[in-house]
Amino acid sequence: MAVPTGSTFFIWEFLLCVWTGGRPGFFYAQGRVRKFAARAARAPRGKQGYNLPCLIAQGRVRKFAVKAARAPHGEQGEIFPARFIVNSACTPGFAGHGKGWFIMEITGVIDEVRKQVKEWRRQGLTVGLVPTMGYLHEGHKSLIDRAVADNDRVVVSDFVNPIQFGVGEDLATYPRDIEADKKLCQQAGAHLIFHPEPCEMYAPDFSTYVEMQKVSEGLCGKTRPTHFKGVCTVVCKLFHIVMPDRAYFGQKDAQQLAVIRRMVRDLDMDIQIIGCPIIREEDGLAKSSRNTYLNTEERKAALVLSKAVFCGEDMMRKGERDAETILSAMRKLIEAEPLARIDYVEMVDADSIEPLTKAQGRVLTAMAVYIGSTRLIDNFIMEV
Numbered sequence: 356m357a358v359p360t361g362s363t364f365f366i367w368e369f370l371l372c373v374w375t376g377g378r379p380g381f382f383y384a385q386g387r388v389r390k391f392a393a394r395a396a397r398a399p400r401g402k403q404g405y406n407l408p409c410l411i412a413q414g415r416v417r418k419f420a421v422k423a424a425r426a427p428h429g430e431q432g433e434i435f436p437a438r439f440i441v442n443s444a445c446t447p448g449f450a451g452h453g454k455g456w457f458i459m460e461i462t463g464v465i466d467e468v469r470k471q472v473k474e475w476r477r478q479g480l481t482v483g484l485v486p487t488m489g490y491l492h493e494g495h496k497s498l499i500d501r502a503v504a505d506n507d508r509v510v511v512s513d514f515v516n517p518i519q520f521g522v523g524e525d526l527a528t529y530p531r532d533i534e535a536d537k538k539l540c541q542q543a544g545a546h547l548i549f550h551p552e553p554c555e556m557y558a559p560d561f562s563t564y565v566e567m568q569k570v571s572e573g574l575c576g577k578t579r580p581t582h583f584k585g586v587c588t589v590v591c592k593l594f595h596i597v598m599p600d601r602a603y604f605g606q607k608d609a610q611q612l613a614v615i616r617r618m619v620r621d622l623d624m625d626i627q628i629i630g631c632p633i634i635r636e637e638d639g640l641a642k643s644s645r646n647t648y649l650n651t652e653e654r655k656a657a658l659v660l661s662k663a664v665f666c667g668e669d670m671m672r673k674g675e676r677d678a679e680t681i682l683s684a685m686r687k688l689i690e691a692e693p694l695a696r697i698d699y700v701e702m703v704d705a706d707s708i709e710p711l712t713k714a715q716g717r718v719l720t721a722m723a724v725y726i727g728s729t730r731l732i733d734n735f736i737m738e739v
């Protein structure tokens with residue numbers, strides 16, 4: 356895209372200033388262009404520093420580039436004048452991960468996502484999708500980081516999907532904070548957030564669902580019999596809306612990952628599914644949006660899940676292969692915590708979710724445990 360000049364330039368500048376509330380410094384706040392800023396700062400006045408010709412040629416921004424280059428990683432170097440950002444934002448193909456400048460967009464409209472993705476495709480760019488229910492934390496960020504590393508453009512869907520919640524579950528109270536989510540996505544380098552209202556996803560007479568047998572029936576499927584029907588349906592819809600090359604899911608929801616892989620295989624979806632490791636708090640608790648439900652007492656009690664995971668992992672590493680021996684040691688540990696109530700602790704094949712009596716192949720040992728009224732999940736996968 357050509358850099359706007361003359362009156363177009365000033366219209367852009369005005370619009371960007373309005374859009375960013377007059378503080379378009381967030382590009383540099385992300386710290387991802389520090390090395391470009393450093394080179395720009397070193398370039399002779401009036402000359403191109405590094406891939407930012409329109410900026411540096413004007414010579415106006417050297418002092419900002421100097422400050423940006425010196426700013427600690429991830430921190431804002433300077434509040435930039437809109438003009439700077441206008442230039443950089445309108446010259447895709449320049450810096451930022453070496454993958455082009457961008458302004459992160461947010462939309463709740465399916466057609467707008469389609470239009471944007473088609474434009475990226477026209478430019479020959481690859482697209483990654485990270486489906487989430489929002490209230491983003493480091494676990495989600497690890498997925499976005501991986502997607503940003505693997506793809507030219509990354510879409511994060513941020514949607515509390517009503518149809519994956521059963522009657523009496525926490526749909527109404529599920530935590531939401533779109534402003535914090537926007538910040539995290541921006542910092543992680545996502546390009547587009549898809550944040551629809553339920554009515555955009557589900558027409559009043561919506562009547563088509565993706566249902567799966569077997570893989571979705573064990574583990575969480577026993578207690579939440581309609582959950583994976585809702586998950587498969589929404590993920591299938593998201594795949595059709597975004598048409599990504601790759602989609603990213605956490606091993607935190609190991610059964611969900613197995614279900615999605617099976618759906619993609621069975622329905623011949625041309626999408627690579629990437630599983631990402633579990634991100635934990637320092638004390639071991641798996642990060643989860645639902646951890647916010649826990650009071651101080653419960654937060655302490657919740658550590659029994661990761662303790663049981665580490666105990667099972669340790670036993671298997673030391674050579675124990677009998678499922679019941681491992682599972683009963685894990686159950687005993689959880690049952691010792693008065694605030695904990697086991698939903699299930701099981702050992703299954705990680706792909707088929709078929710129960711195992713002996714640890715063999717790719718083994719998933721998974722659990723769901725109520726801490727007070729909050730249902731938490733955790734697991735480990737080991738290849739034996």
Ligand code: AMP
Nearest residue numbers: 487488489494604605607608633634642
């Ligand atoms: P959610 O918003 O809970 O539906 O999660 C969206 C995606 O983030 C799913 O693929 C989850 O498995 C993944 N995720 C959630 N928590 C974690 C975590 N602690 N570590 C890694 N991935 C996670």
